[in-house]
Amino acid sequence: MIISEPKLRTFTQQVFLSIGCSKAHAELAADVLLKSDLRGIDSHGLARLAGYVRLWDKKRINSTPDIKIVHETPTTATVDGDAGLGLVVAPFAMQIAIEKAEKYGSGWVSVRNSNHFGIAGYHGLMAVEKDMIGFAMTNASPLVAPTFSNEKMLGTNPMCYAFPAGKHAPVIVDMATSAAANGKLEIAQRSGKQVPEGWIQDKQGAYTTDPHALKSGGSLLPLGSDRDHGSHKGFGLSATVDILSAVLSGANYGPWVPPFVAFMDPAPNPPGLGIGHFLGAMRVDGFRPVADFKADMDNWIERFKSASRVDEAQPVIIPGEPELEAEAIRIKEGIPLVDAVVKDLNELAVRFGLEGL
């Protein structure tokens, strides 16, 4: 089912208003979710809307948060999200980073007491629009085992680095630090397909290609998959995200990060508050004139796109390019939603007395 972006946007805003969000928060949260669907990252868009509502039902999401700075220097801050939607807490924090960067060249904000923040790329792009370099990271519910372990200790903990370019689109690196994102696993689960070796291990720590292994005690593997191929590096990157997002802010880290799903209870005796994010912005002109940087970015992009190909039909893909192509198509043609998501959304419509899709 393909639905136009404006129709979905209005619907999503109405759902957020229905759980008590302010108009400004409902519009912002809808913008973050829609950006994900527009960019083709279906796992982080409207597919999650019903899940946010279920967490609100359980009082684990506060729809009227008092988001505030609890500690700061001219270029650093810690923000407490008051258990609000990450979809509004993270842009609030990135806005602070941008304002600090405007004054002092750079700004860095660690966030505690938040929830799932959508796609990291949304927040990175906020900086790019100001001719800044954006950093965005978040920790997440534990699904990934460190190298040599079979215990779920880390989330898929994404990192985003976002760079403005000149005549070309910005370069947006936005990636889970696990070998495969959970969304890819969910697609395999739904379609009954096996997954490549190196994505997951079973309860005992043996490789498996069964995408359902995660539900029976298995775990995702870090980027690199095994020690020989650098899984300790994927673990190190994921640890970096966890520390910058949560140890630095006073959020929960490691296995204590609260689950994103309402049917699983948070771990007992958590060391911190909610989940954590880390957001940063650096002015390009804090290092060199913007025009010079953009000219070199364009040259960088062109040189990499023209790199020699293994398969003549497949050029090198610049980070962010597939998402931009998806966005151009979906703005025009609408957003495709799978039946399960449409069903979820129509149930929300009935519950809140909204017009269904």
Next chain:
Amino acid sequence: MIISEPKLRTFTQQVFLSIGCSKAHAELAADVLLKSDLRGIDSHGLARLAGYVRLWDKKRINSTPDIKIVHETPTTATVDGDAGLGLVVAPFAMQIAIEKAEKYGSGWVSVRNSNHFGIAGYHGLMAVEKDMIGFAMTNASPLVAPTFSNEKMLGTNPMCYAFPAGKHAPVIVDMATSAAANGKLEIAQRSGKQVPEGWIQDKQGAYTTDPHALKSGGSLLPLGSDRDHGSHKGFGLSATVDILSAVLSGANYGPWVPPFVAFMDPAPNPPGLGIGHFLGAMRVDGFRPVADFKADMDNWIERFKSASRVDEAQPVIIPGEPELEAEAIRIKEGIPLVDAVVKDLNELAVRFGLEGL
């Protein structure tokens, strides 16, 4: 051959003095190199000393550089290394980042016109000693092909993230963004062993286990190894290092990064100056009290060390732990050098009239 650390330190300082370095630069450069050997990263220590001298012979390393800030804001700067040793240029830049962080909470320095900077961890640790979080990256001679390409376009471009802890040792993530570091390949080349599939591809872009393939048109693969296992993520990380280090500073990037070996000439028509680094420091107490952060770091480390094991004999390794163990042993017992390195060093001794090893 095992040689004591003080003896090697004096020898290394004398070599740097012999090529015209100041006393301060010779001591600093030797400190960076020795730190690598002490920490067990043999590929980045004294094994490279003769190579630096060969680059100086070719006038590609300037032993008396005028290292200076060419652009800055309160928390950002671009440093021109004047073709100096990266071993002295990078600590100079990190010192600026630390001083900016002392005043404003954070400091970020992009560096152009530099050379190989040793191990990234050295520079990250400079920040950790000040209760700051350290970032250190550098681009490097092209050896790695992006996903879908068979062309050497990127270096093994390491990233380092360094975090102080309390009673435990700091967490130091210091990793090449390729599936395997070039040093590991060199070990396989010397010992005549095959390497695992997923480290390198041949000239046509087919996987090979022959470690010599790199010399006949082959290339290293990004972390993730292939598209299914996330090589586009390794490419994205490597691109991030390249852009922060070189596009931001005005250094050379991508395939234009000058080779680390003197027998290969730099590419014609380079877009920038030398190689690039990126260094950053953030005060921990810019986010929360240092004691609180360190207590949570200790808890993080203990929880991860006690994670459930796949093999009872092999616990989870905290990033930085193996290097610290090597350092404790080598400070006491001396540094083992392979015959080829001892031969190189003794040739330098003869050339410069120094006492041999």
